Amino acid sequence: MYKIEDIINKVHCADCLELMKDIPDKSVDLVLTDPPYGVNLDYDIYQDTEENWFKLMEKIIPEVKRVAKMVIMPSCQIKRLKWIYNHFPPDWLICWIGIEISPEYCKIAKERLRQEVLF
Numbered sequence: 001m002y003k004i005e006d007i008i009n010k011v012h013c014a015d016c017l018e019l020m021k022d023i024p025d026k027s028v029d030l031v032l033t034d035p036p037y038g039v040n041l042d043y044d045i046y047q048d049t050e051e052n053w054f055k056l057m058e059k060i061i062p063e064v065k066r067v068a069k070m071v072i073m074p075s076c077q078i079k080r081l082k083w084i085y086n087h088f089p090p091d092w093l094i095c096w097i098g099i100e101i102s103p104e105y106c107k108i109a110k111e112r113l114r115q116e117v118l119f
């Protein structure tokens with residue numbers, strides 16, 4: 001397990017799921033994370049499929065809630081949001097609708113762009 005003073009104020013280029021395993025419970029004030037959306041965006045190594053998104057969230061949400069006192073995480077698409085609500089009910093949710101955003105992203109999201117931020 002890391003001592004928090006050994007890892008703060010550094011950029012860690014790592015698989016966050018591996019790195020977090022050694023971070024003590026509630027030792028981080030805030031996790032602000034922008035995980036993949038499961039809409040087939042073209043990332044370098046992560047395969048952004050819907051199936052992988054569910055698997056990723058089952059690992060990532062309990063772990064970020066364990067290490068952090070507060071979590072802020074964007075989500076997108078109603079289907080993903082419903083899944084999060086059913087599996088890991090958030091304490092709060094902010095939702096807004098964006099109109100000035102890339103047409104490519106709106107095409108991928110297959111609906112008017114809406115963004116939720118939760119936990």
Ligand SMILES: C[S@@+](CC[C@H](N)C(=O)[O-])C[C@H]1O[C@@H](n2cnc3c(N)ncnc32)[C@H](O)[C@@H]1O
Pocket residue numbers: 014015016017034035036037043044045046
């Ligand atoms: C929605 S994008 C974030 C984009 C970023 N906020 C930006 O503005 O450029 C999600 C990113 O998470 C990365 N990722 C997926 N799984 C990861 C993991 N286990 N550890 C670290 N990064 C991961 C993906 O490769 C992708 O770059």
